[in-house]
Amino acid sequence: MINDIVSPPTYDTIEGIPTPSANDFLAGHQDNVEFLVQAYKSGRMHHALLLEGPQGIGKATFAFRLAGHILQYPQVVHAPLHLNKPDYTTSLYRQIAGGMHPAVLHISRPFDQKTSKFRTVITVDEIRKVTHFLTRTASDDGWRIVIIDPADDMNRNAANALLKTLEEPPAKALFILISHSAGRLLPTIRSRCQALRFKPLDNGSMRETLSRIGSHVGLDTGNADYMQSLLARSEGSVRRALLMAANGGLEIADTADAILAAPVFDVPKAQNLAQVLTGREAEVQYHLFMEHMLNLIAAKACKYAQDGFVGAADAWSRFWHKISDEAAETMTYNLDRKQAVMLVLQKTHLATHGDLFGAM
Structure with a gap:
């Protein structure tokens, strides 16, 4: 985690907690980590990944970690068989954390200047940025990575616009769709993605994660009874545990x-x-x-x-x-x-x- 880089806020930002793009700790999900690292190393990674699972268990953190891994090792022959921990002293990871890397586009609910609130859906205007991003930046023959978080929030027009791009993806483009409720996605979008199921975190991973960041929301990890109740209520979601503790x-x-x-x-x-x-x-x-x-x-x-x-x-x-x-x-x-x-x-x-x- 870093303190000297301001990450772009999103609709689900928790004050004092690092955003997924600036989070250097990832707990659990080792099976998915190993699968995708090996898929990338072998050159067989699907062009569109659908990361499914409850909100707040690390899917977005994993997406940014994978993006950094690919951009750090653009030649698969040099890629290691493990997912590197982000190094925020390097320009690569600092740019990703700050939302400024030219090869990473993060799509989420847009901020409405009129209401001073984030909108409740991802609109077609946001998805149109994807086409512009892929066209504008394709000249250097490098990887281009689009993270849509969460894809469930796309309205019908946005989903249909994305579908056209998924049907004919450009070379060396990777789409990472994050889904908290995959049933809300168009079946045609699901059919064009490789789905990976992310499970709620076990209590050990929850305790480890909350011990690292829980103090930012006043979480008393030393109170055994409180922690037991919080873990039972949060159902394996770090985000839910943090919000419950703070509110x-x-x-x-x-x-x-x-x-x-x-x-x-x-x-x-x-x-x-x-x-x-x-x-x-x-x-x-x-x-x-x-x-x-x-x-x-x-x-x-x-x-x-x-x-x-x-x-x-x-x-x-x-x-x-x-x-x-x-x-x-x-x-x-x-x-x-x-x-x-x-x-x-x-x-x-x-x-x-x-x-x-x-x-x-």
Whole structure:
């Protein structure tokens, strides 16, 4: 990690935490590391990689690490069979970290100057930069690497624009698509990529990573009980653990769980939680709550599927999609978040206590 280079902020930047382009520590995922390093060394690496897995487990850090590896060793015969740790004393890695390397294009949600916020989608204008980037910089016969993070956020026009480039990729161009929810990608895009599944980090990797960077958000890694609860709630995602530690995420999850567990829906308690989650400075807390609720619903669907109750699994899956769509509409159209919190709590409480179809 480096302190003297300012990396371009993105929609998911956490204050005090290095961005993936400036992060020199990568935990886990050794099977994917070895596979791609060997694929590159042998000259058999696919021109489009799809890195799939939950948010916050190191996919973007891995993408930038791989980009640096390829640019450091443009001739595959010289490439080692391990992924080098970034050396931020060199111009190569300093340029990558600062978003200034001419051979690396990072596409993410654009910043809207009018609203002073990052947009909720990747637009077609952002994808058009890819064509310009590949055309403008192809004269030196070097590698050109496009990182789209996350590809799930492309709207339909953006996805269709990217598809055209993936169908006829230029020589020595590598696309790295990062996906937190691959089901949101066009099947035609998926079919043109080599997918690699990244698993949530195990507790050992989580502890190691959080011990390195957790102090930046006030994380007390020496508190065994707190850490055990945080690891259980964060589900192998470093990002989720950091956000929960910095924004009262454990308290939010515990309160929501208590409301859902009660036999009678506790309106005053739900209203108090909704008030906390929808204050002027509570955007992160609101997202943590919605993510927690969606994870609970998804877990229900998975459990029913594993136990062989296909009908129930399908119903809970449809319920997840309904809540997810409503949450997205609240964000897109700037609807009343307090009402959104109350509704998702009421509907999930109703579903949890036996009336799933009534909740839908």
